[in-house]
Each structure stands twice: as C-alpha cells, then as structure tokens.
Amino acid sequence: MRGFAQRHTVAAAFAWLDAQLAPLGSEDVPLRLAGGRVLAAPVVSDVDVPGFDRAAMDGYAVAADSTEGATAYNRMPLTVIGDAMPGCPFAGSVSAREAVRVMTGAPMPPGADAVLPAEWIEAEPNEGSAPWISALAAVSPGKHVGRRGEDIVRGTALFEAGRVLRPQDLGVLSSIGHGEARVIRRPRVRLVVTGNELLPSGSRPRGFQIADANGPMLAALIERDGGIVDFPGLVRDDAGTILEALLADADIVIVSGGSSVGIEDLAPTLVAQHGELAVHGIAMRPSSPTGLGRMGHRLVFLLPGNPVSSLCAYDFFAGRAIRALGGRTKQWPYRPMRGALNRKISSPIGRLDYARVRIVNGTVEPLATAGASVLSSATRADGFVIVGDDSEGFAAGANVEVWLYA
Amino acid sequence: MRGFAQRHTVAAAFAWLDAQLAPLGSEDVPLRLAGGRVLAAPVVSDVDVPGFDRAAMDGYAVAADSTEGATAYNRMPLTVIGDAMPGCPFAGSVSAREAVRVMTGAPMPPGADAVLPAEWIEAEPNEGSAPWISALAAVSPGKHVGRRGEDIVRGTALFEAGRVLRPQDLGVLSSIGHGEARVIRRPRVRLVVTGNELLPSGSRPRGFQIADANGPMLAALIERDGGIVDFPGLVRDDAGTILEALLADADIVIVSGGSSVGIEDLAPTLVAQHGELAVHGIAMRPSSPTGLGRMGHRLVFLLPGNPVSSLCAYDFFAGRAIRALGGRTKQWPYRPMRGALNRKISSPIGRLDYARVRIVNGTVEPLATAGASVLSSATRADGFVIVGDDSEGFAAGANVEVWLYA
Structure with a gap:
C-alpha cells in the first residue's frame, strides 16, 4: 500500500511497447467489408480498364477523316449503319462516310476513331433509303474516345501495402476484377473489466455500487482503433478468474481496474508470475498506475479503474498497440x-x-x-x-x- | 440526345435539396452499438455519480480532527477498527482516534471525513490488542474524499440532442444507469446500380463488359455517412425493374447510371412521371447529368455512371442528404x-x-x-x-x- 517504488517515464514505456509492435497477418475480405481496412500487400492491375476503346460522349462513331472540312456551311453527309450501346457493340465496322450511333460507354466499332457529338450533327430526312445525318463540324482522330487502358493500364501498381482503403479505392479494386481485398487482420482484444463495486452497464447505480463506465467506453475505443472487441461481461476480483481471462484467445488483453499495488490489485502480480510485467507505474497524471506486459503471445495492458485514467492510459498505450498491430499509424486519431x-x-x-x-x-x-x-x-x-x-x-x-x- | 436544355446551378440544387432535409425519427440502441451515433434527445442525469462519498486514495478513513497537529515528530495514534473496499462498506462508524483502512473507491464510513494516505502513516507493532497506526501528518476535512455527485450531480444536463457520441460519452451514459441511447435512426438507402455493360463486382472484366466500380464505392460512401445500405445487386436497364427499385422500402434511393437525357436514360423519365424530378442537369464538372427528386417519401438521387462523376455527385448531394437525415452536419467529412x-x-x-x-x-x-x-x-x-x-x-x-x- 506504499505506492510505486519508482515510475517509468512515458518515453521508456513507449520504448518497450514499440519494440513489441508488428502488424498482424493478413486475411481476404469481400470489398463490401473492406472500407477503412488496411491493405496487406501491394495491388498491381493485371487488366486494362477499360479493356476496349469506348465512346466518351453520346453521338456518332466515325472515321475522323470523314468529317474533315465539315462546318455548318459545308455539311458532310454520313450514312448511319447501326447503333452501339454500352455492353452491346455494333456487329460490323465503319467505313468512310459511315457512322454508328453510340451512347457514352459503348465500344467503338472497328474503323471508327472519333465520336461526333450529338450536338454537332443534324438528322436528315429519310426517304426510304438508309438513314443519314450531316456532320456540322470536324473531329480529330481520338476525339471523345476513351482509349483502352485510359483509366488503368495493365501492370500499373495501384496501391501500396499499408494503405487505408477509401471508398474510391474499392471502386478501383472492383474495376480490375477484385471481389476481395487482402488486408491486415484486425487485432482481437479481450476486455477484462474488474471491480467488485461494479454493476454491469445498463444497471441503475444503487447502494455502494456504481455502474460500469469503462466497459462501454473501452469497447468503443477499441473499435474506433480497428480492434475486434471480446467483452463477455464483468470479471470478479478473483485471481483464478482474472488469470483465465489473461490467457484468453486474443492478440491483446486489456484489464480495467486493479492495476495498482494494493492488496486487491491482482492483475499485476498475475502478469509478473505467469508472463512478463515489463512496465508498472508510469510518471504521468492521470494513469500513473498503468502496467504493460505480455502473457505468451498476448500484449497485456493494465489500466486504472478510474475512468479518466482508463481513457488516458488507453489512448497512450493500448490504442497505440491496437492501431499498430492492425497496420495503422501509432499516432492519435485526434485532430x-x-x-x-x-x-x-x-x-x-x-x-x-x-x-x-x-x-x-x-x-x-x-x-x-x-x-x-x-x-x-x-x-x-x-x-x-x-x-x-x-x-x-x-x-x-x-x-x-x-x-x-x- | 441533345444534352440538357438548361442546367441548374449547384446553389439552386442545394436550395431545393436542403428544403427536403429533416432528421429522421429516433430509436433506442444498446450502448454497445451507440458509438458515433447521433443523440435524438437531451440527456439529464437522474442520479448522483457516485451515489455516495468514497475514498479517492488508498489509506485510512478518519475524522480529520483526529489528525490535527500530527507530524513525523508528533505522531497521533489511531486504532484501526476495520476495512472498507470498493463495493464493500465498513459496517460501523468511525469515532475520534479511530481509522478504517480503505482502498480507492471504497465507501467512506460514517464519522470519517478524510482519507489519510497510506504514505502518511506508520503501522505500529500490535501486541494482542486492536491494531493501531500512527498518523505522521494532518489531513483537512474532505481531503482525498470523492464526494457524492463529484462526477455528476442529479439533474445535470449532460448532452444535448444532436451530439455525436464519443467513447467517453458512452461511459458517462452507462455510469448514470443507461443501457441504451436514444439516437436518430440511420437512413436506409437503396442503391440501384444500372448498366447493361456492367458485370457484378468480383467479376473479371471481359469482352465489352466492365466490372461495376460504383456499387462498392457508393456502398462504402453511404456507410461512411451513417446510412444503411441496401444493395441487392445490379439492375437491368429496364423501365419496370428500375421503377420497382425506385419504390423500394427506403428513405433514400440512389440510382447510379442512366441519369442523363439519352434514350437509355430511363430513371429521370420514371421519376418525372411517377414522382417529382426537381433538378436535372447541374452546371458542374464532372456530374453535370445529375438528377434530384422524390418518389413519395423517398429522396431520389440520379448519379451519372462515370465513376468520378458518381463520386462527385454523391459527395455534393446524396452524402449531404444522408448525413442530414441522420442528424449529422451537412458539411463534407473531409478535412x-x-x-x-x-x-x-x-x-x-x-x-x-x-x-x-x-x-x-x-x-x-x-x-x-x-x-x-x-x-x-x-x-x-x-x-x-x-x-x-x-x-x-x-x-x-x-x-x-x-x-x-x-
């Protein structure tokens, strides 16, 4: 009950902690669930997007040569030989003085190398013969055509490992044919909230008991930082029960409460006996009675029961570890x-x-x-x-x- | 196929849209799921937190008077009459020259009004009589005691409606006995992705078909802005099918593709016929062929199929509506x-x-x-x-x- 004999500096605590932090392995997740996840491997496209030349405007696919010299006063007649729609190409090819009506996104027919926008033609009366139009302006080769590979050329390195996937990144991954993304696994975090004075969240405080504030707060913090929360409920201040929780199937164990040096502070002794208690007592306020250690492969964080201390110790140490194991920045998510x-x-x-x-x-x-x-x-x-x-x-x-x- | 006769300004589009935007109704959700949600009603505490005076340090609960004049050279003897632990009060009361050993968080026993920290006492040899200690320093009344209501006084207005709940807010709600939060309902958004040239996300692009990029991108954007996505898959460019989708059980319908004035652009006509097409064609680049309207109670957004246009039109209009219906700021979530x-x-x-x-x-x-x-x-x-x-x-x-x- 005499307090900590000595306290570690925050820098010393970081030095120990950061040496433990390496990103976890990877998993494949459907794009639908990949927003905000962290890429585990670079992505290189093995296709061109689009995979074909296509119209970039509504209008008429033509050989640009056929429109040379066209103006409103020097109309060039073009025979309309068919249509092309997105996903629905024209079956033939385009020769001189011919045009195929196209919608934006339609494949360019062979022989055509430009699109004459709908605004630059005039439809001509059709008296029994094939339909025809007049070009009112010239287009140059390539005009209003989206070239094969315009968006993405096969072999392009699109994303590096470590990128946090944005909505548009999912669109790009989808466009190159990926239905899943290979991302870093989310850390599994066992949350152990102790304290015989605590009632489970949702209970009205009564008598000399208080309702658990740290459980809901820490669960939300863990999720904010990309962790998967395992919080099956309050844990009695009992050595056997706490030891069992410290050995949970998890990457990280966070214990809230009983982190100091008093007679009811069981977790620090258990970690020291069955694992490694590397840091205990830190020269900071609040959160001085914080412990950092390991139980086998698990990183263990012993957070004070006082809720502001718990928040502060989480943000300094546990959150940093959760983010880093998940491949994210160690920096605070605060602006x-x-x-x-x-x-x-x-x-x-x-x-x-x-x-x-x-x-x-x-x-x-x-x-x-x-x-x-x-x-x-x-x-x-x-x-x-x-x-x-x-x-x-x-x-x-x-x-x-x-x-x-x- | 002649383009838009006239285009609305972005300001005019906002003027129409903003007049449609009011937060949805509320629902009660478990605290576990309430992080980042928007409070629908103010929260006032109907309890004191803590509900009792408690020790703020490990030490001895005493009547402060009993320590008056105590120094290392003028030790004051105190008889230790018992213990109090968090959640486990001492059964009796404390008289002059008596002390109860307390852990941080323990209820203060009646008669005690201060805690003498463990560092300021010396345990004395106990020869058969009741255990006793010496106080080496004086404490003033109230010292190291957390008063009833120290954190939250009954009747305090804690949160206003519209607050986006932070992790620590969930802790505070839990501490006043709330197991749920009353929050604004998340907008249900039906995502309608059209285009006969499209293959479902996860398909490798082939021939004249491309893989859907907008579906995964828009779904992630909708979720980012707090919406619930309903995206059952691609929709054929067919008037009956699109009309059915426009009448989905949703607060908002977002149609991707076929939003312009061409012959395959079915959705604008359908919205105009069966609902209200308030805005169609906007003076912006990209995203000019964007439409805004209503189908009954549903807000409808017609987004261009080109993916950058889709992203831009979403961010300008659909995202704004989703955030506003969910009680959030209309402002972009970009820094x-x-x-x-x-x-x-x-x-x-x-x-x-x-x-x-x-x-x-x-x-x-x-x-x-x-x-x-x-x-x-x-x-x-x-x-x-x-x-x-x-x-x-x-x-x-x-x-x-x-x-x-x-």
Whole structure:
C-alpha cells in the first residue's frame, strides 16, 4: 500500500511497447467489408480498364477523316449503319462516310476513331433509303474516345501495402476484377473489466455500487482503433478468474481496474508470475498506475479503474498497440489544433500531464477538474493538452497544441 | 440526345435539396452499438455519480480532527477498527482516534471525513490488542474524499440532442444507469446500380463488359455517412425493374447510371412521371447529368455512371442528404487544408469544377486527368479543390482550400 517504488517515464514505456509492435497477418475480405481496412500487400492491375476503346460522349462513331472540312456551311453527309450501346457493340465496322450511333460507354466499332457529338450533327430526312445525318463540324482522330487502358493500364501498381482503403479505392479494386481485398487482420482484444463495486452497464447505480463506465467506453475505443472487441461481461476480483481471462484467445488483453499495488490489485502480480510485467507505474497524471506486459503471445495492458485514467492510459498505450498491430499509424486519431491558453497549466518536472481543455471563443481553457474519477470532465472537454515531463507547464497566453476529441 | 436544355446551378440544387432535409425519427440502441451515433434527445442525469462519498486514495478513513497537529515528530495514534473496499462498506462508524483502512473507491464510513494516505502513516507493532497506526501528518476535512455527485450531480444536463457520441460519452451514459441511447435512426438507402455493360463486382472484366466500380464505392460512401445500405445487386436497364427499385422500402434511393437525357436514360423519365424530378442537369464538372427528386417519401438521387462523376455527385448531394437525415452536419467529412497551387486551374464562369489534386512537398498540384471515367485519378489524388461557378479558376501560386480524402 506504499505506492510505486519508482515510475517509468512515458518515453521508456513507449520504448518497450514499440519494440513489441508488428502488424498482424493478413486475411481476404469481400470489398463490401473492406472500407477503412488496411491493405496487406501491394495491388498491381493485371487488366486494362477499360479493356476496349469506348465512346466518351453520346453521338456518332466515325472515321475522323470523314468529317474533315465539315462546318455548318459545308455539311458532310454520313450514312448511319447501326447503333452501339454500352455492353452491346455494333456487329460490323465503319467505313468512310459511315457512322454508328453510340451512347457514352459503348465500344467503338472497328474503323471508327472519333465520336461526333450529338450536338454537332443534324438528322436528315429519310426517304426510304438508309438513314443519314450531316456532320456540322470536324473531329480529330481520338476525339471523345476513351482509349483502352485510359483509366488503368495493365501492370500499373495501384496501391501500396499499408494503405487505408477509401471508398474510391474499392471502386478501383472492383474495376480490375477484385471481389476481395487482402488486408491486415484486425487485432482481437479481450476486455477484462474488474471491480467488485461494479454493476454491469445498463444497471441503475444503487447502494455502494456504481455502474460500469469503462466497459462501454473501452469497447468503443477499441473499435474506433480497428480492434475486434471480446467483452463477455464483468470479471470478479478473483485471481483464478482474472488469470483465465489473461490467457484468453486474443492478440491483446486489456484489464480495467486493479492495476495498482494494493492488496486487491491482482492483475499485476498475475502478469509478473505467469508472463512478463515489463512496465508498472508510469510518471504521468492521470494513469500513473498503468502496467504493460505480455502473457505468451498476448500484449497485456493494465489500466486504472478510474475512468479518466482508463481513457488516458488507453489512448497512450493500448490504442497505440491496437492501431499498430492492425497496420495503422501509432499516432492519435485526434485532430490537432493550436490555440492560446486562457489560464496557465502547471505540472511538475518529471511527470507528464494530460489536461482536459475546452475551446472557448477560439482560446484554450483548461477545465477545473476534481480528478481522475470525473469522467464527465472528458465529455465536457473538447480535447486535451499534453504537458511533457520535461516541462513545468504553460503560462496563460502560451500557444499550445490541443488534440480534439471530436 | 441533345444534352440538357438548361442546367441548374449547384446553389439552386442545394436550395431545393436542403428544403427536403429533416432528421429522421429516433430509436433506442444498446450502448454497445451507440458509438458515433447521433443523440435524438437531451440527456439529464437522474442520479448522483457516485451515489455516495468514497475514498479517492488508498489509506485510512478518519475524522480529520483526529489528525490535527500530527507530524513525523508528533505522531497521533489511531486504532484501526476495520476495512472498507470498493463495493464493500465498513459496517460501523468511525469515532475520534479511530481509522478504517480503505482502498480507492471504497465507501467512506460514517464519522470519517478524510482519507489519510497510506504514505502518511506508520503501522505500529500490535501486541494482542486492536491494531493501531500512527498518523505522521494532518489531513483537512474532505481531503482525498470523492464526494457524492463529484462526477455528476442529479439533474445535470449532460448532452444535448444532436451530439455525436464519443467513447467517453458512452461511459458517462452507462455510469448514470443507461443501457441504451436514444439516437436518430440511420437512413436506409437503396442503391440501384444500372448498366447493361456492367458485370457484378468480383467479376473479371471481359469482352465489352466492365466490372461495376460504383456499387462498392457508393456502398462504402453511404456507410461512411451513417446510412444503411441496401444493395441487392445490379439492375437491368429496364423501365419496370428500375421503377420497382425506385419504390423500394427506403428513405433514400440512389440510382447510379442512366441519369442523363439519352434514350437509355430511363430513371429521370420514371421519376418525372411517377414522382417529382426537381433538378436535372447541374452546371458542374464532372456530374453535370445529375438528377434530384422524390418518389413519395423517398429522396431520389440520379448519379451519372462515370465513376468520378458518381463520386462527385454523391459527395455534393446524396452524402449531404444522408448525413442530414441522420442528424449529422451537412458539411463534407473531409478535412480542409490550405496550400499554394503549383499550376493554374482554369474553369469557365457559370460552371463549378471539382479538381482532383495531389499534395507534393506541401504544394497543391492539379492532376492531369482524362475525364470523368478515370476513377484511378480519385485514388491517386489526395483531395480536391472546388472552383466556384463565379470563378475562372486559380492562378499558379494562389492559396487554395483543399479537401483531403484521407
């Protein structure tokens, strides 16, 4: 009950953690589910898109030569020998003074090398003979034709490994014939929420019990960072039960609560006995009673039960690992902005501080908070400012970096 | 086949569209699924969190008076009369010169109003009598005690309607006893992809057919914006089939392909005949052949089949509607940045242009693209620049706003 004999710096904790982080293996997922996933391998097209020359406008496919010299005052007659529609080519070929009516996307018939737009012709009266039109302007070869491979040439390297797939990327993958994407597997995360004072989420708090806040919060954070959550419910503060959970079928185990050095703090001892407790106690506020370690192949994060500490320790350590195992950036998913502090933030040298702030008329206002147990401070806040362990804080008026929650 | 007689401005299209947009009704969803959803109603707490005074540190609960004057040289003896753990209160009360050992989070026993941290006591030898300790420092009333309601006071308005729920918000909702959140219903979007030249996504393109790019892209866009996608597969260019799809059980119908004024462009005529075709033809590039309308209660978006046009028309109109119906901002979900153009962008007055750009060494480089059918230009691009219809474009060196895709 005497507290931590010594605390690790955040930098030392990162140094250990980052050495453990390598992207997981890959899996093939249907494109339908691949948005936002991370490519595990580069993609090279083995087809041309489109695979044929096609009309880029509605109009008439012609040999450009047939329109040479055409103007409104020097009309060039063209015999219309048929139609081509998208997916439905004209069966023959186009000779001089002939035209095939085409819709945008239709295959260009052999012999035609340009499209005369519908706006540049006039339909002529058809008296029993083949239909004909007059060209009112000339087109040059290639005009209004989408060439084979115009979008993608066979052999083009389209995407590198590590790319987070955007909606249009799925369109491109589909267009080269891929129905699936090879992506990095999502980390499976076992969430272990302990605390005999806790009622399951959805319970009304009563007597000396409180409703679990960390479970729903951490589950949403894990999903935000690309993890698959396994959260079967609260776990009693009992060594056997916690040990079993620490050995779950998962890539990462996150334990919430009981992470310090008190007599009811079982998880750190269990990790030290059955695995490796590499870091325990970190010079930061909140989240000082945080532990990092391994149980076999599993990375283990011991997060304090106080909900703000839990949020902070998750964001510093567990979220970083989930993102990295999933092939994503280690950086926070928060947008940074800069602004002037409207009140000073003090923090002792040797400790990193996570200060919740609001943005008020463009200035940065530190929240007066009552500590690590006041989760509502993290909902009132617009973001947070980090005071490094080499700093005594920031004076009022200082220009600081804010990480925005939303 | 003569093109649009006149085109609507983007502003006119927005004016019609925005008048149609009101958030949908609400539904209750489990907190587990509520991350990122939009609150439909304000939330006021009807409980205090915590519901009792509790220890904020490991140590000894005492009447602060009992420690008055205590120092390392003036030790105050205290009899330890029991323990309190989180969820497990001490059964009795604390009198003068008495202490109850407490863990962080334990209910404060009656009579105690402060916690003497474990670091400030010394355990004394226990020779058969009740255990006792010495206080080495004084604590003031309230010290290291988390008061009832410290986090949330009953009656506090926690969240306003319209809030996009963050992970910590779910924690707070859970802590006040909510197992569900009342959120705005997600818009149901029927995706109708037409085109006889199309093969379903996952097919290798062959002959004069191409693989559907728009279906996977639009489905991912709809989900990004909070919609529920109903995309049962490609739809033949057939009036009866398209009409049936336009009457789907959905809040929004998005038709991809056949949106222009050609003979195979069936959807605009169907919407005009059986509903309202309010906007058809918009002065923008790409996406000029875009239609907006209604079929009964359904909002209908007719998007061009060319995939870049489809992306652009989706982002301008359909995405805006999906977000608004779901209670979200109409604004793009893209992050804006500013940078200097390294080559000019030209655009005629009277037409809005959507110019894909790359960020190269911090400058903004317009992509040389071959038009609306080159979807790979939207994967090579880092974002886009909008040239308004009142502008002839931007000179090289101009500082422009870029909307970043990633």
